Amino acid sequence: MINEQLTNPKSIVIIGGSNTIRKPGGKIVKNCIDGGYLGELRIVNPKEKQVQGIISYTNVNDIPNTDLAILAIPAKYCLETITVLAEQKNTKAFIIISAGFGETNEIGSHIEKEIVDIINSVNGCLIGPNCIGVLNKNYKGVFTTPIPEYNSKGCDLISGSGATAVFIMEAGMLLGVPFANVYSVGNGAQTGVEDVLEYMDIHYNPDTDPAIKLLYLEAIKDPQKLLKHASSLINKGVKIAAIKAGSTAEGSRAASSHTGAIASSDMTVRALFKKAGIVYCSSREELLSVASIFKYKKLTGKNIAIITHAGGSAVMLADVLSKGGLQIPTIEGEDAKKLETYLYPGSSVSNPIDFLATGTAEQLGIIMDYCEHKFDFIDAMVVVFGSPGLFDVENVYNVLSVKLDVCSKPIFPVLPSVINAHKEIKTFLSKGNINFPDEVVLGKALCEVYKTSSPSLQNIELPKINTTKIRSIIDQATDGYLTPEDTALIIDASGIPRSIEVIENSKENLLSEISQISFPIVMKVVGPLHKSDTQGVILNVNTIEEVSKNFDVLMDIKGAIAVMVQPMLSGLELFVGVKKEPRFNHTILCGLGGIFIEILNDVAAALSPISDIEAQKMIRSLRGYELLQGSRGKDGINEIQFIEIIQRLSALVETAPEITEMDINPLIGTKDAITAVDVRIKIEKI
């Protein structure tokens, strides 16, 4: 795992360092030299005496002890070299640039594993293989360009794809996004994105460490680690945005063909990001927009003032912000009128504040002062200012720069004149500012950042359930679906209210026992998995004669082993469920039943353990939430109890992690009570 030798090596050896800077082995040497690495730089290259002015050793056996080795040699030579370095040269950190390992074939996979074993045996750190390397303030250990200047107030970038890291840096640098540490983890044989984040969390120093982390993930190998350390960092004031690529079947196939990534379902990943407080992004552009927003002051409210000299951009921006849940409140009253007197006739201060094509730098400053000091309800400003190419707008951007510095409210600059104001934008960026060239791209990202909540991992108190009872049932059960009897016991032990039921395979017993249930009743076949498909559910049974006749019909169904009788409940159909993605905590789902899950896919998800606030947010995020509140002359449900049931389900899966799939569908909800009617639980022991 990451260590001092990787982050701050006293000596580096580049195995395969070369004089040909068109090759990775040559370029990485050049980057280390040009980057002003202050430690000992060594080269191993059997064919050269000197590489770019540095003495080259013909054999790795000849070099002195070295902290960090960067390997840019064919895969097949790596194991041997690393063995020497680890066992004889006290090398504790390794970056393998080379490809041809686990991402290629079985043999590669095998070598990769052996390398990890050796490095682990000396308690060393491995980055890669199949990566571009590492950039930090001490050395530039990548074979690629561009190399952004290290900026301790910039963004850390941790990427599962080297090329994507390069493309992110290229696009980011043009916008003015500063970077700090860049880790390309490649195959992540030993150190994955989560591991880098763990290191950054454990060693986090708010005075010296970058407060923005950008992640590009294809596989999440250790979701709990990601969740824990992302949450922890965010609680320390760090901001994190991430792309999890491979969110569709097609994307996942692409990911598999890339670095052998295993896809996790998008819903579960989104649930994890939400729980951690990570902003979910789907593209490099989104990631960089969010990073740029992170660099500015924090948006703490919904109310945005749009300040512009160009109406069109303001209209499009207002559209996207209000669609995304932010507001552009009307500005009016005394102060608004006073502000108007400073602007040219025809200007509008009602928000968007349009101070016309002829608007001046001084006017911009005055408007921003009013938004900062007079209009208390304004939480942030977006300033859109381009240039028709008539004159220099540097004075405008100077005012903007100063306001960015001195105002306490966040200000987001949209400077769209990428040709006319090219020079002035460059000056603006050189002062450490970032530009948003497209107002709508900014607007979308701003909404995404605003709606991402703080981490909700800590101090989650789940309802007390009968864990002893649950464990004893699970421990005795075999893999697959639990029996109706065990299922009922588990639901009872979890404290989830459940419909009375009688299960019998003898008609005589059934008839004698159903006296405890009053008509109308429901009769269901027990045995077949999909009761409805096999016509195994008979509703609205009203007489003993019907019960008797239906019993025979149901027992005739293929696979029938018994008949279940329940009272016929009326109320709203609800649904809760559990899904277990490999390596992730359980995902708990909730929704309305019937068409809402089957046709409309109206489902909310969160990762267990689930707090009451999270459960409430899940319920309230449903498109059909109005029905739960009561609408169209019908009662709603008891929301408090629905929250409790979701939490009890969470407590259950925490007690019985063997549960891989579970449905309570339907639960019948009224304003007084929610009752589980049909439950299926599938377990799998490892």
Next chain:
Amino acid sequence: MINEQLTNPKSIVIIGGSNTIRKPGGKIVKNCIDGGYLGELRIVNPKEKQVQGIISYTNVNDIPNTDLAILAIPAKYCLETITVLAEQKNTKAFIIISAGFGETNEIGSHIEKEIVDIINSVNGCLIGPNCIGVLNKNYKGVFTTPIPEYNSKGCDLISGSGATAVFIMEAGMLLGVPFANVYSVGNGAQTGVEDVLEYMDIHYNPDTDPAIKLLYLEAIKDPQKLLKHASSLINKGVKIAAIKAGSTAEGSRAASSHTGAIASSDMTVRALFKKAGIVYCSSREELLSVASIFKYKKLTGKNIAIITHAGGSAVMLADVLSKGGLQIPTIEGEDAKKLETYLYPGSSVSNPIDFLATGTAEQLGIIMDYCEHKFDFIDAMVVVFGSPGLFDVENVYNVLSVKLDVCSKPIFPVLPSVINAHKEIKTFLSKGNINFPDEVVLGKALCEVYKTSSPSLQNIELPKINTTKIRSIIDQATDGYLTPEDTALIIDASGIPRSIEVIENSKENLLSEISQISFPIVMKVVGPLHKSDTQGVILNVNTIEEVSKNFDVLMDIKGAIAVMVQPMLSGLELFVGVKKEPRFNHTILCGLGGIFIEILNDVAAALSPISDIEAQKMIRSLRGYELLQGSRGKDGINEIQFIEIIQRLSALVETAPEITEMDINPLIGTKDAITAVDVRIKIEKI
């Protein structure tokens, strides 16, 4: 309206032309001169003898006859000058750059109107006021930069916002998007975006005119004109994309503060775009992405091959394409295996085709040949190729350029290395190619273009309805809601099946008449508009005694004038409705009833007149469509009849355009029949 004097003036006079090129009046002279205008260029400026080397007249009265006048003088002097030009100088075309008209205040509005009257009186054309001007192959009549080189295969741009036009050109030029004619219509006092489009349609010459039109609209003053000429142009092979800003209440307020635009509801605008075949865009970036896609060959199928040397981009692109309805089909079989032999070990051809960071230009060529000639099911290729900065990728981009030219399948190039391959991208663009720097931005736009259908305006045959009867009822009715009797007659005359009903205000009559309806029945109050809110609907009435009792209860409700009795129908609740936005044709809505419209807002819309195919598309686009097909053990509805009812509603509003609002809610649908149960019609005569 647009004329030869505007598009190809033999002489131009710039009123207010100046020597100060930092002012609009100076810059526009410079642009005309630098742009190589070949006709007579004249200046009127009382303070100058010469302006930028051209003789300046002190008074407009002194100039010879002139085709086109460009005015860059204060608003208050414009009317007088235009009067002289129109009446004495045979000037037939005017561009007013100046602001301070309708967008500013009442006085400005008034002057604007007078100017239009004078120009109309000489059958002249006016562009503006409050605009940046016009760019075409003959002259550069704008006061702004940049001025893209006229390219007859480029994009025409027609914009309701001058600054937005500038920002679109700036961003577009950096991507390599070529431009042709640019019209900034400003306040559109005489000539709006629709009018320019009309001219382009009527005079369209496929050999010389640009085949791509980009529109930026804040107001749609004449929706029918836009629909007609956009459809007509698209049917001639032109491609059109448009932003309609002001799609939310906030956006509209912004639009109002800008050029006095009147907002039309977004749903209606989308319906118009869909009918016309215009690609709907929400940002400058989207508009330019779509324009870039338009410049390449047409995508005619769903199956995309992603060709890349950088896995991450391929994964993100696969995600966005498959979410948007396109496919990345697996490539396998004999040819796939053969292709693999030409690539380096570790490459994947399964799609995405990943030929590794080390992949060569030759390999790219071979892969593209296979996609073009061997993989018949592939409809298009996206090539993602950046650079880690090791070597020049010009040879790769050369191969790409040639394939773009010779392949019959569309190819979309994503060249993300905006820094490392800056030079090579520039060369690539100089060959007339366009770059998509972000794969996800391309992916989203590609899906949007693919799902936009051809225009569906022509040859719409509506069902025959009894127009005489309908007109006679409407002609005699007064504004507001029609009476239940008139409503019933109109529904019958439209051929829409309707539930039997008895309406009576005498209990005696009611009791004698309801013998024609069999129990159970529904009883409803007549009079109050919102029946449900006033408890004016009683379901499931089964006996004459209940009818009698309920009659008294209903007649006691405030506003009650009668009681209506209908049979109680069972089936799926459906909904159709009509909404009339000012100036637009009627928008017809359809959906499922109940929670689907009230809570889920699951509604499809189209502009009347509606073809059977459009009606079918509406129905099938509903989220709840599965229910209409029959699902969960329940019958669906008769879709053919639902289509017919939508078309009959369309025929009705075409016959009675006075209908401003109409609901049939619910209609009860079964697999055999659909019956209207509750109908409200509101009319407004002009």
